[in-house]
Amino acid sequence: MSVEAFEHHRAQVYGWAFRLLQNHHDALDVTQDVFIKWWRLLAKGDSPANPPAWLRQVTVNQAIDALRKSAVRKEPIALEKSAVAEPTDLAHRESLCRLADALHHLTQRQRSVLTAKIFDGCTFANIAETMELSIPTVKSHYFRALQTLRAKLPDLRRES
Amino acid sequence: MNREQFEDMLADYLGDEMTPEQRQAFEQHLAESDADRAEADALAALMGQLEEIMPAPCSLPASGSASPAPPASVMRFGRILAYAAILLLGVGIGWGIRPMEQSEVELPPNNPDSLVTPKSTPRDDRWPGIERNAFAKNCLAFSTAFSRPISTTGRN
Numbered sequence: 167m168s169v170e171a172f173e174h175h176r177a178q179v180y181g182w183a184f185r186l187l188q189n190h191h192d193a194l195d196v197t198q199d200v201f202i203k204w205w206r207l208l209a210k211g212d213s214p215a216n217p218p219a220w221l222r223q224v225t226v227n228q229a230i231d232a233l234r235k236s237a238v239r240k241e242p243i244a245l246e247k248s249a250v251a252e253p254t255d256l257a258h259r260e261s262l263c264r265l266a267d268a269l270h271h272l273t274q275r276q277r278s279v280l281t282a283k284i285f286d287g288c289t290f291a292n293i294a295e296t297m298e299l300s301i302p303t304v305k306s307h308y309f310r311a312l313q314t315l316r317a318k319l320p321d322l323r324r325e326s
Numbered sequence: 327m328n329r330e331q332f333e334d335m336l337a338d339y340l341g342d343e344m345t346p347e348q349r350q351a352f353e354q355h356l357a358e359s360d361a362d363r364a365e366a367d368a369l370a371a372l373m374g375q376l377e378e379i380m381p382a383p384c385s386l387p388a389s390g391s392a393s394p395a396p397p398a399s400v401m402r403f404g405r406i407l408a409y410a411a412i413l414l415l416g417v418g419i420g421w422g423i424r425p426m427e428q429s430e431v432e433l434p435p436n437n438p439d440s441l442v443t444p445k446s447t448p449r450d451d452r453w454p455g456i457e458r459n460a461f462a463k464n465c466l467a468f469s470t471a472f473s474r475p476i477s478t479t480g481r482n
Contacts, residue, residue, distance in 0.1 A: 180383070181382060181383055184382070184383040185380045185381075185382060185383075186380060188379075188380070188381075190383075193383070258379060261379045262379060262380075265376070265379065265380075283341055284373075284376060284377075284380075289341075289343060290337070290338075290341060290343060302334060305333070305334055305337035305338070305341075306333065306334075306337075308337050308340075308341065309333045309336065309337045312340065312369050312372060312373070313369070315372060315376075316368055316369060316372050319372070319375075
């Protein structure tokens with residue numbers, strides 16, 4: 167892999183992780199963990215058919231796990247804006263943890279479709295080609311994912 | 327419009343994959359169906375909330391920029407690797423200066439005298455004052471000193 171390709175993937179992975187974690191340090195930790203997984207895979211002689219899709223899936227899973235673990239441990243809030251936790255940050259972190267918990271309830275395909283759409287703005291046709299599914303099936307996964315999130319998160323909101 | 331068609335079109339609507347004409351036609355349908363309108367509004371609100379709580383990062387850090395220290399587990403792993411490398415180096419050098427065994431001394435063929443008084447000299451004798459494995463001990467001491475955490479805040 168060229169340096170340019172690595173930097174591109176690294177920026178993508180960091181961006182995906184940050185979207186879910188909203189914290190620079192946590193996003194960097196997840197980025198590092200994702201690339202360790204990737205290098206281990208490559209060292210075994212395996213190679214994902216679609217590296218960006220694989221990286222996004224693993225990144226989202228790692229970030230969800232990190233958020234859920236932090237929620238279980240009830241760690242102090244570490245959002246970016248200030249060193250001291252503010253009520254709005256607490257509410258935001260709570261929303262992120264609830265979102266992570268809801269995303270955990272989606273099937274892997276629903277999660278992949280949803281994050282490809284929301285994080286990268288992929289078209290349904292593009293996602294269908296990447297995941298080797300029909301476009302109606304991709305739309306169905308997207309719709310079911312949104313329905314599940316809506317049921318799990320009836321009052322998801324960032325206090326401001 | 328049956329349920330399957332509605333879900334397909336709602337996915338396009340929420341995913342912003344409709345032409346202006348398709349969007350206008352779908353919104354016309356929503357205006358005529360309260361139930362479908364309510365469902366579309368609820369999912370659109372959810373999409374807005376997701377965008378709100380998950381804004382994209384403003385900038386991406388370059389790999390060469392100042393970044394926080396790696397996690398403790400990675401630091402620990404790196405330090406163990408450094409210990410192992412230095413230890414192997416020390417053992418290797420210590421092995422290199424060990425006294426030669428009798429079997430390792432080259433004997434000239436067909437010379438009976440050489441069996442009694444080998445011409446080769448054990449290496450320890452050639453380096454008087456240096457004990458066997460002393461070099462390895464020095465390497466270990468060096469590695470211990472080198473592996474101390476480096477303070478970045480100044481000396482006390």
